Amino acid sequence: xxxxxxxSQITKSFxxxxxxxxxxxxxxxxxxxxxxxxxLGPSGSGKSTLLSIVGLxxxxxxxxxxLLGDEVAQLNESQRSAYRSRHLGFVFQAHHLLPDFTARExxxxxxxxxRNRMTGAMHRRAAQLLDQVGLSERxxxxxxxLSGGQKQRxxxxxxxxxxxxxxxxxxxTGNLDRETxxxxxxxxxxxxxxxxxxxxxxxxxxxxxxxxDYRIHLLDGRIDRVD
Amino acid sequence: MFQxxxxxxxxxxxxxxxxxxxxxxxxxxxxxxxxxALINGLAIVLTEETTGSIAHITLEPQVxxxxxLTDQSDYAATPVSNSQRRQIxxxxxxxxxxEAMPGVVAVRPEIDGNGFLVRxxxxxxxxxxxxxxxxxxxxxxxxxxxxxxRADLSAGSLLIGTQLAGDLGLGVGQPVxxxxxxxxxxxxxxxxxxxxxxxxxxxxxxxxxxxxxxxxFELPDGVIQLSIRLQDPADAExxxxxxxxxxxxxxxxxxxxxxxxxxxxxxxxxxxxLIQLFAMVSIAIGVxxxxxxxxxxxxxxxxxxxxxxxxxxxxxxxxxxxxxxxxLLGGLVGALSGYALCLWLYSIRQADGDxxxxxxxxxxxxxxxxxxxxxxxxxxxxxxxxxxxxxxxLEAIQQ
Numbered sequence: 001x002x003x004x005x006x007x008s009q010i011t012k013s014f015x016x017x018x019x020x021x022x023x024x025x026x027x028x029x030x031x032x033x034x035x036x037x038x039x040l041g042p043s044g045s046g047k048s049t050l051l052s053i054v055g056l057x058x059x060x061x062x063x064x065x066x067l068l069g070d071e072v073a074q075l076n077e078s079q080r081s082a083y084r085s086r087h088l089g090f091v092f093q094a095h096h097l098l099p100d101f102t103a104r105e106x107x108x109x110x111x112x113x114x115r116n117r118m119t120g121a122m123h124r125r126a127a128q129l130l131d132q133v134g135l136s137e138r139x140x141x142x143x144x145x146l147s148g149g150q151k152q153r154x155x156x157x158x159x160x161x162x163x164x165x166x167x168x169x170x171x172x173t174g175n176l177d178r179e180t181x182x183x184x185x186x187x188x189x190x191x192x193x194x195x196x197x198x199x200x201x202x203x204x205x206x207x208x209x210x211x212x213d214y215r216i217h218l219l220d221g222r223i224d225r226v227d
Numbered sequence: 228m229f230q231x232x233x234x235x236x237x238x239x240x241x242x243x244x245x246x247x248x249x250x251x252x253x254x255x256x257x258x259x260x261x262x263x264a265l266i267n268g269l270a271i272v273l274t275e276e277t278t279g280s281i282a283h284i285t286l287e288p289q290v291x292x293x294x295x296l297t298d299q300s301d302y303a304a305t306p307v308s309n310s311q312r313r314q315i316x317x318x319x320x321x322x323x324x325x326e327a328m329p330g331v332v333a334v335r336p337e338i339d340g341n342g343f344l345v346r347x348x349x350x351x352x353x354x355x356x357x358x359x360x361x362x363x364x365x366x367x368x369x370x371x372x373x374x375x376x377r378a379d380l381s382a383g384s385l386l387i388g389t390q391l392a393g394d395l396g397l398g399v400g401q402p403v404x405x406x407x408x409x410x411x412x413x414x415x416x417x418x419x420x421x422x423x424x425x426x427x428x429x430x431x432x433x434x435x436x437x438x439x440x441x442x443x444f445e446l447p448d449g450v451i452q453l454s455i456r457l458q459d460p461a462d463a464e465x466x467x468x469x470x471x472x473x474x475x476x477x478x479x480x481x482x483x484x485x486x487x488x489x490x491x492x493x494x495x496x497x498x499x500x501l502i503q504l505f506a507m508v509s510i511a512i513g514v515x516x517x518x519x520x521x522x523x524x525x526x527x528x529x530x531x532x533x534x535x536x537x538x539x540x541x542x543x544x545x546x547x548x549x550x551x552x553x554x555l556l557g558g559l560v561g562a563l564s565g566y567a568l569c570l571w572l573y574s575i576r577q578a579d580g581d582x583x584x585x586x587x588x589x590x591x592x593x594x595x596x597x598x599x600x601x602x603x604x605x606x607x608x609x610x611x612x613x614x615x616x617x618x619x620x621l622e623a624i625q626q
Contacts, residue, residue: 052621055534057534057620057621058621077539078538078539081533081536081537081538081539082536083536084534084535084536085535085536085537086536088536090531090534090535092531092624094527094624096527096528096530096531096624098528098531098532099240099528100236100237100240101236109532109535110535110536110537112229113229113233113532113535113537113541114536114537114538114541115229116228116229116230116541117228117229118229118232162535
């Protein structure tokens with residue numbers, strides 16, 4: 001089976017005041033379709049940077065990356081935007097919901113904006129996704145009227161709106177209490193199992209990571225081990 | 228259009244802030260409308276006052292020239308001839324022809340000249356207008372300005388201004404000798420005394436029957452000029468060349484004789500334009516700063532939108548549309564408020580019934596100001612829109 005994502009020799013350096021800081025140093029790994037993978041590592045290990053590069057929010061300094069068979073490491077800004085819109089979903093540590101919109105509008109937003117219209121079909125899919133994450137009774141609530149856990153569930157539903165092949169979650173439970181964190185994690189696993197959506201979840205919580213198919217351990221910008 | 232929905236939602240998310248922004252724009256528009264209505268009103272009043280009592284076009288005989296031929300059959304010089312009297316001989320035909328032209332209200336043939344009014348030892352210089360009695364008031368409303376006697380221009384009767392009457396101690400029915408520049412004189416009777424409020428007219432002008440003027444100015448057939456009144460004085464400059472070519476006479480529009488007024492109105496309009504420009508600049512600065520603040524406040528939202536793959540263009544358009552809506556709403560509210568202010572000011576009258584300000588409420592440039600404000604607000608929104616669209620999504624999300 002062709003891998004969904006193939007990361008080869010990815011290096012990322014930041015230069016500030018002529019001082020180079022290498023955050024990633026020759027990272028190699030691949031993801032198969034339908035996998036639920038945890039990216040584990042201590043703070044500063046390069047988890048978020050790697051996730052940003054895989055999410056096409058950041059360009060690597062060197063290396064190659066194939067997503068769905070296409071080389072994507074050196075795409076230009078508009079190509080990366082189009083790729084993100086079509087194939088990727090994001091869940092961040094902070095939910096980043098749009099406060100002036102309802103839960104349903106937030107979920108439908110990634111589909112409506114590129115087409116510049118909100119259709120009935122989008123509304124229906126958003127409602128269905130909110131139902132899937134257990135928020136069917138809150139679909140028309142403003143995001144400001146939801147609890148932290150509910151907001152993160154909306155963020156998960158939003159990440160799935162465009163039926164992405166790969167969802168990237170950067171510390172998705174980091175701002176939640178333990179129980180709610182587990183609920184959100186279980187929700188992502190449930191979606192992964194039911195729909196075959198691939199998840200790459202960055203976390204430093206081993207109990208969250210235990211719920212994934214396998215774990216990629218990152219240390220000092222390199223893959224330390226995979227278990 | 229989803230961009231419009233997002234822009235509207237952003238605008239209405241903080242009603243008080245948006246209302247203040249729109250109020251600020253509207254205030255600038257009110258200033259624009261007020262200045263425009265005032266300047267236009269003043270121009271109307273001054274033009275009406277000027278054109279209300281003068282001929283809009285004057286037709287005079289061409290300056291006669293005596294061409295001198297050179298040996299190359301070219302004219303070498305064209306000295307002015309003073310040997311012949313300048314007059315319009317076929318004036319009856321011209322009057323009928325011009326009166327039939329569209330836009331022409333009346334044509335008055337005139338014998339104009341200078342002379343002296345002599346009463347006993349008192350002598351006063353006077354400008355004489357010999358006219359047909361029925362056309363007394365077609366140029367200036369002299370009949371309405373009569374303060375003593377009647378607008379009687381029968382043979383032997385004279386109408387003079389109050390100042391002139393005062394200078395000579397003349398009253399209605401009293402005799403006075405008119406001595407003209409041709410050294411002819413006749414005993415006339417003051418038929419009426421007028422007061423126009425224009426010092427030069429009340430002090431120097433006297434009206435006389437055209438027939439009475441003929442022997443006094445030695446013009447048995449012709450007239451000196453034709454004074455023409457138009458429906459719209461503004462047409463004078465365009466009609467004058469047509470009349471000149473039609474009649475072969477020299478046509479002088481009123482604007483040519485009142486260049487000072489034109490210059491004053493132009494200077495006034497320039498001052499107004501400067502104030503209007505300041506109003507527009509202040510609107511643009513207000514909109515740009517408010518939207519820049521909004522861009523900053525919504526950094527993480529913009530970042531998350533961009534991470535979804537939403538294009539820079541979409542993000543930019545959301546802010547441009549906000550600018551457009553602020554400009555349009557501010558323009559409409561300001562134009563309506565400005566109109567209401569102008570109407571109110573127009574309704575406040577002085578003791579003589581004139582408005583305290585020469586304002587023209589219907590000349591506030593409303594369509595222009597709404598269009599300009601919207602355009603300015605859109606242009607002002609471009610900077611914040613660019614800033615928003617260029618936000619690095621990762622940086623914005625991480626904040």
